Amino acid sequence: MKKLLLFTLLVTIIGCESPPVRRAQLIEEHPEWDAATVKVIQKGFLVKGMTADQVRASWGRPCWTCTGTIKDKDWDKWRAWEYQTQIVFFDKDEKVIRWEKK
Numbered sequence: 657m658k659k660l661l662l663f664t665l666l667v668t669i670i671g672c673e674s675p676p677v678r679r680a681q682l683i684e685e686h687p688e689w690d691a692a693t694v695k696v697i698q699k700g701f702l703v704k705g706m707t708a709d710q711v712r713a714s715w716g717r718p719c720w721t722c723t724g725t726i727k728d729k730d731w732d733k734w735r736a737w738e739y740q741t742q743i744v745f746f747d748k749d750e751k752v753i754r755w756e757k758k
């Protein structure tokens with residue numbers, strides 16, 4: 657019985673983090689995002705100038721163990737987020753400047 661309960665709980669948690677649900681939730685939380693950016697996010701793409709929240713909505717959370725691989729000593733925010741196959745680079749205003757394959 658404990659295994660069934662654990663399995664049900666795990667499926668529920670994973671289901672809540674599915675990309676379409678997360679995207680829809682983050683888009684709803686940010687009504688200030690323009691329609692063109694929302695379309696890009698819904699397709700799972702990035703464009704230069706996106707905010708960190710927009711990247712998170714489009715691609716999800718970065719890799720927990722590899723976030724912040726690049727840090728500028730003059731700036732206290734992480735400047736790059738690593739994903740499984742890509743690295744996203746941000747400027748000092750926390751906007752996407754580029755991304756590249758690992």
